[in-house]
Amino acid sequence: MITHGRGLRSLSLATVVFITLALALVFFYAPLDADQGFVQKIFYIHVPLSIVSLCGFILGGVMAIGHLRTGERKWDMRAYVAIHMALIFSVGALITGSIWAKASWGHWWVWNEPTLVSFLIVVLMFATYQPLRFSIEDPERQARYASVFAIVAGAFVPLNFIAVRLAQGLVHPRVLTFSGGQLPGSMRLTFTIALIGVALLYMTLWKYEMAAKNARRQTRALRRLILGEDEFRPSRRSAAPS
Amino acid sequence: MSLILAATPALPLHTAGKYVAAAYIVFVLLLLVYVAIMALRLGRTERELAELTRDVRADQQAGAHEREAEPVGAGRLTRPPEGEPGWRAEA
Numbered sequence: 001m002i003t004h005g006r007g008l009r010s011l012s013l014a015t016v017v018f019i020t021l022a023l024a025l026v027f028f029y030a031p032l033d034a035d036q037g038f039v040q041k042i043f044y045i046h047v048p049l050s051i052v053s054l055c056g057f058i059l060g061g062v063m064a065i066g067h068l069r070t071g072e073r074k075w076d077m078r079a080y081v082a083i084h085m086a087l088i089f090s091v092g093a094l095i096t097g098s099i100w101a102k103a104s105w106g107h108w109w110v111w112n113e114p115t116l117v118s119f120l121i122v123v124l125m126f127a128t129y130q131p132l133r134f135s136i137e138d139p140e141r142q143a144r145y146a147s148v149f150a151i152v153a154g155a156f157v158p159l160n161f162i163a164v165r166l167a168q169g170l171v172h173p174r175v176l177t178f179s180g181g182q183l184p185g186s187m188r189l190t191f192t193i194a195l196i197g198v199a200l201l202y203m204t205l206w207k208y209e210m211a212a213k214n215a216r217r218q219t220r221a222l223r224r225l226i227l228g229e230d231e232f233r234p235s236r237r238s239a240a241p242s
Numbered sequence: 243m244s245l246i247l248a249a250t251p252a253l254p255l256h257t258a259g260k261y262v263a264a265a266y267i268v269f270v271l272l273l274l275v276y277v278a279i280m281a282l283r284l285g286r287t288e289r290e291l292a293e294l295t296r297d298v299r300a301d302q303q304a305g306a307h308e309r310e311a312e313p314v315g316a317g318r319l320t321r322p323p324e325g326e327p328g329w330r331a332e333a
Contacts, residue, residue: 023266039258042265049269092272096265103261205276212283219290226297 005211015204018197030190042100048198049093054157056086057126061154064147076143077241079150081209083129090123114167118160125153133239
């Protein structure tokens, strides 16, 4: 039996420590940005949320490969939860980014900015994942089709990222590059801690959700065992793996 | 596009503070909503488990009552299979 609750306590503690440390560094250690001033503090929550959500989408695709390779339902469940969590984080990234855009550029949204629009496309694409699952009644087919979708959409994420990087005329700043970036040391440290904190939060919530789904599945199995197949009332149709 | 950046200098602290607070509040709110939804789900699972425990206990009690009501020696004796000694009591 797989127990997803194992290690959840230590992971939760690490998350709390890193998020608290990140917040302390953001407001008491990282210097004010010379160009944007105090409003640049949004960077430390917006960018980690965006990066972690994109990685979550890719992770969902990788887990979906595991499902198609092995045929085991646990991989489908893992992919589902990874994409579900990444969607929540991406909504956070969109809202915080929109607030930052309003404060910095005077607009809630800039439609001719490739970074913003491409991120929105990725989010909208993954927003169709759950309706797709819900539209398929047979659990086997649901899992298989959803895995194919997750792999294709997951592969689209890095391609989309590279295409945006190659685009010209960006108003959205490029502070993180492979050649070292433009962040000074104190800002880089704060950002790294914030990124680790948000990544740990993602992992904690993923494990938490998996543990909850596992507990629910076991309860249903127990119910079936006690009541027997005849008296067991199947659950209503769901997008989540059964 | 670069004109937008040029036209928008750094906001003063009292104005920027509201935006920064809003962004971090959004983050906390998302977390709280998620935790609230998980709490509701946990409550549902707990209720189902309590229901199942009640059913199992009721079954066990009913079984115990049946055993108590059964008279001693009420079982039927059956002939043993070929080559095995002794008669057996069948419930």
